[in-house]
Amino acid sequence: MPAVQLNNIKKCYGALCVLDGINLSVEPRDVVAVIGQSGSGKSTMLRCINGLEQIQGGSIDIVGHRIEPGTHSLRSLRKEVGMVFxxxxxxxxxxxAENIMLAPRVVKNVPKQEAWETAQMVLKQVGLADKVGAYPDELSGGQQQRVAIARSLAMKPKVMLFDEVTSALDPQLTGEVLKTIAELAAAGMTMILVTHEMGFARQVANRTVFMYKGQIWEEGRSEDLFAAPKTPELRSFIAPNLK
Structure with missing residues (x-):
């Protein structure tokens, strides 16, 4: 059974349809990279999956929850789906530690000691065990983004969504964050990543989706999609990134 299933998703703002009939199936342990030009609908699709945007057509099934037009109560869904922006x-x-402990304490009513132990565990997982008492302004951008990932992991999600998480970072800090995501992938976390890092998508994601004008234009095994793009739109998109 897929961890995430999108069925003919439509999302419009007035006359502008940002998502126009999106169908996508993500199996447990899949790492799916979503690539495409700015404005192709990538981030909107992620936000619909997590219920941050309401869809106007179709349905989304995600880890036992169904999202349809008019769905409002998504608190239980967000306990199981993490998102990093x-x-x-x-x-x-x-x-x-307090940043990481907050959601488990408030949303899941996790006891303080258990939340503290989880915070220590997820910080170790992202390579920041020594920063447990630091404040955000004492951390680099890469470290702050890894704390944001740890905060999502503390909720013990079944699916993780990443929305261009390295776009605000310089190359060295980008490497830190991508290493953390690659380790999560190797550990079997089901993930959907909107990314502009083509090399990372090719190496870490087992599948890649190319979006174009609100539609999934091409999808397949990352290795095949990058090696032999079928459409001129994908060829022209990836060519500058793979020299």
Whole structure:
């Protein structure tokens, strides 16, 4: 049974249809990279999967939850689906451990000691065990993004969504974050990643989806899709990135 299934998803803003009949199936342990030009609908698709945007047509089945037009109550879904954004969104007045402990304590009513132990575990997982008491402004951008990933992991999600998480980072810091994501992939986390890092998509994602004008234009095994793009749109998109 797929972990995520999108069935003929439509999302429009007035006359502009950002998603126009999206069908996508993601199996457990899949790592799916989503690539495409700005404005092709990549981030909107992720936001629909997590219920941050309401769809106007179709349905989304994700880890036992169904999202349809008019769906409003998504609290239980967000307990099982983690999302990491371009911006870190850490609370500046809370230290790293407190930032990570907040959602498990508030959303899942996890006891304080258990939340503390989970925070230590996920910080070790992202290579930041020594930053447990640091505050966000004492961390680099790459470290803050890894804390944001740890914060999502603390909720013990079944699926992780990443939306251009390295776009605001310089190349060295980008490498730190991509290494963390690659380790999650190797550990079997089901993930969908919107990314502009073509080399990373090719190496880490077992499948890649190319979006164009609100539609899935091509999809397949990453190795095959990058080696032999079938459409001129994909060929012209990836050519500058693979020299």
């Amino acid at each position: 371009q911006s870190y969104n850490l609370f500046p007045h809370l230290n790293v």
